[in-house]
Amino acid sequence: MTFKTTLVAAAVLLACQTSHAQTAKEVAAEMRQMREELRLLRAELEGLKKQKQPDPNATATTAAPNTTSATAADASTAPQREAEAAPSAVSLFGYGELNFTRPKNNIAASEATARRGVFGIGYRFNERTRFVAELEVEHAVVSSGDSGEVAMEQLYVEHDIDDGLSAKMGLFLLPVGYMNESHEPTRYYGVTRNLVETAIIPSTWREMGVGFRGVRDSGLRWDAGVVTSFDLTKWPNDSAQTKESPLGAIHQEGQKAKAASLAYYGALNFDGIPGVNVGGSVFHGGIGQKQPDIASPNASVTLAELHSKWQVGAWDLSALVAEGRFHDISGFNTANSVGNPVPDQFRGWYAQAAYRLWRKGDYSLVPFARYERVNTAVNYSSVFPGQVVSTGPDNKVWTVGASYYLHPQVVLKMDVQKYRNNSDLDRFNMGIGFHY
Amino acid sequence: MLRLFSLLLCHLLMRSLHFLASFLIYSTFLTACSGGAGSASTTENLSAAALLGQEIFKDPSLSASGQMSCQTCHDPSIGHASPFTTAVALGGPTLSDPGGRNPPAINYLKYNGAFKFDPDGTPKGGFFWDGRASSLAEQAKGPFLNAVEMANADAAAVIHKLSQATYAEQFKRVFGANIFNDPNTAFERVAYALERYQIEDTDFAPFTSKFDAVMQGKEAFAPDELRGFAWFNRADKGNCAACHPSTKPNNAPAALFTDFSYDSLGVPRNTDIAANLNANFFDKGLCGPTRTDLSARTDLCGAFKVPSLRNVAKRNRFFHNGKFTTLTEVVNFYITRDTNPTAWYPADPNSVLVYNDLPALERSNVNVTEAPYNRTGLSPALNAQEITDLIAFLNTLSDR
Numbered sequence: 001m002t003f004k005t006t007l008v009a010a011a012v013l014l015a016c017q018t019s020h021a022q023t024a025k026e027v028a029a030e031m032r033q034m035r036e037e038l039r040l041l042r043a044e045l046e047g048l049k050k051q052k053q054p055d056p057n058a059t060a061t062t063a064a065p066n067t068t069s070a071t072a073a074d075a076s077t078a079p080q081r082e083a084e085a086a087p088s089a090v091s092l093f094g095y096g097e098l099n100f101t102r103p104k105n106n107i108a109a110s111e112a113t114a115r116r117g118v119f120g121i122g123y124r125f126n127e128r129t130r131f132v133a134e135l136e137v138e139h140a141v142v143s144s145g146d147s148g149e150v151a152m153e154q155l156y157v158e159h160d161i162d163d164g165l166s167a168k169m170g171l172f173l174l175p176v177g178y179m180n181e182s183h184e185p186t187r188y189y190g191v192t193r194n195l196v197e198t199a200i201i202p203s204t205w206r207e208m209g210v211g212f213r214g215v216r217d218s219g220l221r222w223d224a225g226v227v228t229s230f231d232l233t234k235w236p237n238d239s240a241q242t243k244e245s246p247l248g249a250i251h252q253e254g255q256k257a258k259a260a261s262l263a264y265y266g267a268l269n270f271d272g273i274p275g276v277n278v279g280g281s282v283f284h285g286g287i288g289q290k291q292p293d294i295a296s297p298n299a300s301v302t303l304a305e306l307h308s309k310w311q312v313g314a315w316d317l318s319a320l321v322a323e324g325r326f327h328d329i330s331g332f333n334t335a336n337s338v339g340n341p342v343p344d345q346f347r348g349w350y351a352q353a354a355y356r357l358w359r360k361g362d363y364s365l366v367p368f369a370r371y372e373r374v375n376t377a378v379n380y381s382s383v384f385p386g387q388v389v390s391t392g393p394d395n396k397v398w399t400v401g402a403s404y405y406l407h408p409q410v411v412l413k414m415d416v417q418k419y420r421n422n423s424d425l426d427r428f429n430m431g432i433g434f435h436y
Numbered sequence: 437m438l439r440l441f442s443l444l445l446c447h448l449l450m451r452s453l454h455f456l457a458s459f460l461i462y463s464t465f466l467t468a469c470s471g472g473a474g475s476a477s478t479t480e481n482l483s484a485a486a487l488l489g490q491e492i493f494k495d496p497s498l499s500a501s502g503q504m505s506c507q508t509c510h511d512p513s514i515g516h517a518s519p520f521t522t523a524v525a526l527g528g529p530t531l532s533d534p535g536g537r538n539p540p541a542i543n544y545l546k547y548n549g550a551f552k553f554d555p556d557g558t559p560k561g562g563f564f565w566d567g568r569a570s571s572l573a574e575q576a577k578g579p580f581l582n583a584v585e586m587a588n589a590d591a592a593a594v595i596h597k598l599s600q601a602t603y604a605e606q607f608k609r610v611f612g613a614n615i616f617n618d619p620n621t622a623f624e625r626v627a628y629a630l631e632r633y634q635i636e637d638t639d640f641a642p643f644t645s646k647f648d649a650v651m652q653g654k655e656a657f658a659p660d661e662l663r664g665f666a667w668f669n670r671a672d673k674g675n676c677a678a679c680h681p682s683t684k685p686n687n688a689p690a691a692l693f694t695d696f697s698y699d700s701l702g703v704p705r706n707t708d709i710a711a712n713l714n715a716n717f718f719d720k721g722l723c724g725p726t727r728t729d730l731s732a733r734t735d736l737c738g739a740f741k742v743p744s745l746r747n748v749a750k751r752n753r754f755f756h757n758g759k760f761t762t763l764t765e766v767v768n769f770y771i772t773r774d775t776n777p778t779a780w781y782p783a784d785p786n787s788v789l790v791y792n793d794l795p796a797l798e799r800s801n802v803n804v805t806e807a808p809y810n811r812t813g814l815s816p817a818l819n820a821q822e823i824t825d826l827i828a829f830l831n832t833l834s835d836r
Contacts, residue, residue, distance in 0.1 A: 144556060147686075237549065237571060240687060339571065339631065386610035386625065388483040388632055 032127050091122040094134070095435035097185040099192065104426040114140040115192075115431075118153065128160040136204075151253060153204055161212075168211045168225075171254040175213075175223040175267040176281045177201045177305050177320055185433020189354050189368040190399050191413045192429060196348040199374050199395075200322040201305060202248040208257060211265075219272025221279075228252055229263035229285030232299050232332060232342070239340045239390060243376050246346050247301070247324065250287065261286020261300070280306040288328070295331030299342075302327070314356040316366075323347035330382035341383050343391070348374030354403075367402040396420040401429070410434045482636050484610045485625075489633025491603040492626055498597050499586035500529040506579065506630070509539035512639055515747030515835060517541035523708045523758030525585075533584040534710045536719060536726065537565050538758035541751065543642075543835075544744045545572060546635045547688045548696050559698045559722060565740045565756045566727040567698070576630035577623065591623035598626065643690050645746065646832040651690060657832065664829025667822050674770075674818060674826055675807035679742045693745035693833060698722055700738035702773065702791035702802035704780050706757040718795055719757065737798040738791075749831045757793065763827050771816045771823060774809050 096117045102110040120134040134154040142148040156170030173181050179188055179197040183204055188194070193203055211225030234250040236242065241249040252258065263285020270278050281304070288299035305322035324346045333341040354368035373396050380389040401415020411433050419425040482490065492498065496505040504527055511519040518525060518539035525535050550570040551562025561567060563575035579585040580594045588594045598604060599616045608615055611625045634640045649655040657665060667674040669682055677683075680693040698721070711717050719726070722736040730736055740756040754760040760769065769780055777788045791799040803809060808817035818826065 238687065339573070339635070384625075385612045386485050386488075387628070388485050388636075 036127055089124045091124075093120040093122065093436060094118045095184040095186075095433065097431060097433040099429060099431040101191075102428045103424070104428065105424050120154070129157065130159075131157050153206060155254070164215045164217075166213050168213070169209075171206055171208045172211060173204060173206050174225075174227070174265055174281075174283065175211075175269075176205060176265070176283060176303070177307055177322065178309065178318065179203055180205050184435035185413070185431070186405070186409055186411045186435050189352065189366070189403055189413075190370065190401060190415050190429075191431040194350055194352075194370060194399075195372045195374045195395060195397055196320060196322055196350045198248070199245045199376050200247075200324060200346055200348045201303065202245050202251055205247075205251065206253060207263065208254045208259075209262070219270055221269040221271060223265070223267040223281070225265055227263050227265065227285075228254070228257040228259050229261055229289075230287040230301060231258050231289055232287040232296060232329075233258075233289070233291055233294055235332070235340070235342060237339045242340060242342075243390075243393065246326075246343065246376050247303070258289035258291070260290035261288065261298075275311040277307075277309040279308075280304070287326070288332075295335035296329050296333075299326065299328045299332060301325065316354040316356075316368075317352070319349070319351040321347075321349035333380075333382050333387070334384045341380055341387060341389055343377035343380050343389075344382065345378040346376045347378060348372060348395075362405070362407040364405045365402060366405070368400075370397075370399045372397045372399070394421055395425075409436060483632055484606075485629045486632040486636040488603060488607055488610060489629035489631070490637065491601070491606075492598070492629055493633055495601060497601060498580065498588075498594055499527075500588055500593075501527070501531050501586075503531055504586050506576075509579075509585075510542050514750035514752075515541050515543045516640065517543075517747065517751045518753060518758075521752050521761075523706055523753055527585040528583060528587045533587075535584050536709065536711055537756050538753045540565060540741075540743060540756075541747060542634065543640050544688075544692055544694075544746055546641055547685070547692055559736065559739065561696050562741070564726075566721045567741055568727040568729070571631065572634050573624075573627040573631035576627040580623075580626075590619075592619040594626065595619040595622045598622070641688075642835045644835045646834075646836070648690055650832070658828070660825045660828040661832050662829075663822070664825035664827065667818055667826045668829055671807055672817070673808070673822065674767075676745075676770075676826075678806060680745045693748075694742050697742050698736070698739035699742055699803055700736075700740075700794075700801045701755070701770075702738070702799070703755045703757060703759050703769075703793060705793035706759040709757055712757075712793075718793065720794065720798065721756065734798060735801060738794045738801045745830060746833050747835055749827075749834050763830055764823070767818075767823050767826055767830075771808050771818050774804060774812045775814065775816050 094117075097115045098113070099115045100110070100112040115138065117137045117140075118134055119137075120132065122130060122132045124130045132154055133152065136151050136153045137148065138151075139146070139148040142150050152171060154170075154172055156168050156172040158166055158168045160166045175181055177197050179193055180201060180203060182188075183193065192198075197203055207227035207229070209225055209227030211223060211227065214222045229252075230247060230250040231252050232250060234252075236249060263283060265281060265283040267281035268279055270276075283303045284300065286298065286300045288294060288297040290297045301324060303322065303324040305320060307318070307320040309316070309318040311317075326342050326344060329342045329344075332338065350370055350372040352368060352370040354366050356364055356366050358365040373394070375392055375394045377389075377391050379391060380387075383389055396419070398418040398420070399415050400418075401413065404412045404414075406412065413429070413431045413433065415429050417425070417427050417429065493506045496503050496508065499505065509518055509520075509525050510516040513519075518541075520539070523538055525539055527533055527535060545563065548563065549561040551559065551567040553559055559567070563569040563572065564578070569575035569578060580588050581590065588597075595616060596619075598607065601607075604616075607622075607625075611622070615622045615625060646655060646657075646661075650657055665682070668676045668680075671678070679695055679697060679699060681695055682691045682693065684690050685692060700721075705712055707713065711719070720737040721727070721740040722730050723733050723739075724731045724737075748754075749763055752761065754763075754766045760766050773780060777790050781788050781790050781792050783789065791802045794801070804812075811817055
């Protein structure tokens with residue numbers, strides 16, 4: 001224990017001493033090398049301990065001496081293999097959120113649900129390569145008679161190509177907005193996720209493909225990648241789903257995803273000033289997927305967003321604006337008189353302010369307020385004369401509430417939502433959330 | 437307390453918004469987002485397309501006979517079911533050609549979807565008794581061109597007639613001045629107008645039955661109706677709710693009394709239908725012969741769409757072949773089909789020819805495993821009083 005503490009302290013000291021003279025990139029490389037050495041030493045120590053400990057299964061050992069001998073020999077001569085199997089290579093993580101909702105004008109529709117339980121596992125192959133899998137269970141029960149869902153939310157391998165440059169391959173979350181990549185309930189305000197980052201930016205939005213991330217010393221972070229896209233053939237004839245989220249209605253989520261048309265994304269964020277983040281992203285992908293049985297095989301969608309956050313003192317201020325546009329959809333809309341045509345545009349924005357009113361130890365109370373404006377069908381132009389279209393709804397929503405943290409990773413939430421355009425949707429929400 | 441809390445939060449919010457105002461660098465985006473104008477349809481009134489659909493629905497001039505409209509077979513006063521007391525309607529150029537099936541009630545079909553197989557293989561959705569049309573619009577085109585219904589030769593014939601109609605100018609105003617120059621597109625618009633009419637006019641989905649009033653707490657069931665509701669739902673009694681759910685689905689404001697699935701019930705052959713005079717002809721629903729894409733799925737032979745039971749008491753004929761004329765007959769058939777088959781099927785000296793509207797090899801498709809059928813050798817699932825109760829309940833499903 002003392003040995004380990006000394007080694008870590010030395011590493012930190014070394015890092016501090018050199019930080020003025022070295023660049024952050026050099027320090028990171030040095031730290032990585034030292035962690036690797038520490039890991040090897042720890043494995044060697046474990047091997048030595050094992051050799052010295054009396055075997056509790058002495059009878060079995062006597063009965064199979066060759067096996068025991070071989071194991072001990074392996075342990076002492078192959079520290080690398082031991083190191084790779086060490087428990088520290090594996091990490092478990094996840095989050096949960098359980099909600100209660102009571103619509104103001106329709107008490108019969110009150111609902112309590114285990115909204116999400118997410119179980120994640122990570123495995124570090126070495127200092128540069130790791131694997132992440134995240135399994136999500138929505139609404140507690142999944143069966144033919146229930147509306148729950150089980151899904152792989154993430155399943156990818158990540159590799160550090162160089163200091164400050166990494167690549168992801170597999171099924172991963174796109175770096176769009178704030179909530180898509182960081183959606184644990186302790187990390188956002190409100191019992192449910194905000195409307196913009198669910199209706200306009202589908203949540204949780206993952207695609208299959210390859211993505212790159214670069215981080216510069218200046219605080220600039222960029223992302224770019226090539227991934228699967230959406231599937232227009234999933235567009236329903238009933239507008240209920242598409243009014244909720246146009247892209248959410250046609251997402252593929254790595255489930256036998258049509259991949260004749262891919263998508264490209266790019267994101268840029270600046271984190272160079274403490275407490276400040278400014279960024280944005282663009283996604284463009286084919287949605288017609290070259291399908292011969294629809295009249296718009298080359299249809300596509302573009303989604304762009306800008307976001308900003310300022311955490312200063314007890315304040316946490318943020319805002320985000322997002323807009324999506326469908327292209328080349330007139331064929332789809334007019335063929336066979338589609339009952340639920342695809343709109344040209346969908347967009348929304350929010351501004352949010354939260355204030356840490358009180359804190360004692362791990363406990364804290366953070367009231368917040370958010371105003372959102374969201375329209376999932378702004379206009380239609382690619383329709384035939386006389387075709388019935390339904391724009392909107394143009395939702396204008398106030399959400400006011402508070403998060404009470406029992407611990408930075410455990411939060412009790414409460415809020416009231418007021419829809420200025422439709423009081424039928426006004427509601428009171430309560431929930432508990434945690435992540436680990 | 438809550439109000440105080442809200443006031444405090446609002447105060448904090450105003451301060452923070454003031455702060456934000458100078459911070460947001462993309463105010464132009466915010467301005468752009470304040471739009472939302474568009475050609476919104478209203479929910480209170482019918483759209484222009486739906487109004488045209490209403491005209492077309494009632495217009496007999498669009499048929500070869502000049503005497504048959506959609507409404508001829510789908511009477512609004514009885515839930516848009518067939519007003520005929522015969523099993524099938526007579527159509528064609530001289531209204532003398534018998535149809536092949538009982539014209540179905542078309543209320544509440546806006547909550548139906550395209551035909552598909554559920555993940556467990558259950559066929560669901562689709563329009564017509566065999567689900568061969570994928571939408572209300574697709575379905576609407578069928579009768580115009582069916583030789584034993586409105587009997588038009590092709591789309592051009594329909595559009596020529598429509599161009600002479602009193603609402604032809606309105607049709608051009610809505611769908612374009614040159615719409616009649618392209619008969620195929622114009623025919624698509626006719627179907628679209630009929631679809632919009634069925635979607636938008638609440639006459640097609642009124643939800644005004646006693647059952648609805650009871651569910652809303654405005655009325656109460658009479659004792660026999662309440663008992664009937666129990667027999668309807670209980671899996672060991674009528675088990676009607678297995679295919680005619682009495683609970684609200686996600687996409688409708690109240691129960692629809694159908695899950696839009698298909699079942700093979702072994703309804704007795706109806707020799708009142710002209711086609712059935714040919715002993716070798718069998719109308720097998722999903723697997724044909726009218727529907728052609730599932731002819732290889734012999735396991736689906738005999739399966740027809742489960743209709744909504746809303747307004748069922750108003751119907752003159754029941755099942756796809758219109759074999760029965762009263763609800764009492766229908767319920768008794770369900771209850772005693774397998775406990776007393778001689779009441780329903782013809783018998784020769786040696787045996788009863790059960791499920792006689794299917795070829796012998798496909799009679800095994802008939803549902804015999806679910807209640808109330810699974811009672812062979814046992815007493816029926818419902819006694820006479822329970823059947824009376826059940827019918828009393830079914831009467832509460834009539835829109836008023």
